[in-house]
Amino acid sequence: MSKKRKKRKPAPSRWARPEERSENRPIRPTESDVLIDRYRKVDFGLLKPYSIVVRDPASPDLDIVYPAQRGLVMTLQLNPDGSMTILRQRPHSARDGLASWNNPRQLEGDYWLVMKEQFFGAVTFVPFIDGVIVVDKSAWITAKD
Numbered sequence: 089m090s091k092k093r094k095k096r097k098p099a100p101s102r103w104a105r106p107e108e109r110s111e112n113r114p115i116r117p118t119e120s121d122v123l124i125d126r127y128r129k130v131d132f133g134l135l136k137p138y139s140i141v142v143r144d145p146a147s148p149d150l151d152i153v154y155p156a157q158r159g160l161v162m163t164l165q166l167n168p169d170g171s172m173t174i175l176r177q178r179p180h181s182a183r184d185g186l187a188s189w190n191n192p193r194q195l196e197g198d199y200w201l202v203m204k205e206q207f208f209g210a211v212t213f214v215p216f217i218d219g220v221i222v223v224d225k226s227a228w229i230t231a232k233d
Contacts, residue, residue: 120204121162127170130223135203135212137164140172142199145213145229160188164201170220172201195219200229 120136143149163175172195178188201214201221213229215222222228 120207121164124163124165124175126168127166127221129170130166130221132203134205136205137162137201137203138207138211139202140195140199141202141213142197145200145211145231166221170223171195172216172219172221 120138123132123137125132159179160177161179162177165173165175167173174193174195176188176190176192195216196219198218199216201216203212203214204210211231213231215227215229
């Protein structure tokens with residue numbers, strides 16, 4: 089006589105959609121993006137990139153431009169001329185079901201690179217004006233997370 093196996097439900101995604109999130113459920117730290125620094129005129133110390141926004145960090149309505157979807161990890165390159173290129177995006181996990189792409193995109197205009205030493209920590213906004221990094225650290229904004 090063979091044993092009947094119970095059907096298991098598929099494991100929930102590691103990164104829940106907003107409608108699946110519970111207010112009481114803790115936020116999981118995410119993997120930071122990757123920064124390839126070819127500019128070498130700025131010392132980022134322990135800061136790692138987490139996203140790119142286009143509005144002033146003091147604004148309550150930050151527009152996160154990249155990554156365009158939650159759950160994606162970007163590979164960024166700070167070019168020798170101080171400009172930024174997104175080389176590729178990939179999902180945190182193959183289980184996330186998100187598509188990756190390897191189509192480099194040169195960023196233009198004014199935006200902020202969001203950087204942190206660790207996921208739960210202070211946020212540093214590094215400005216880019218006309219697509220070029222602002223080297224003067226006094227123009228950078230650091231805020232508690």
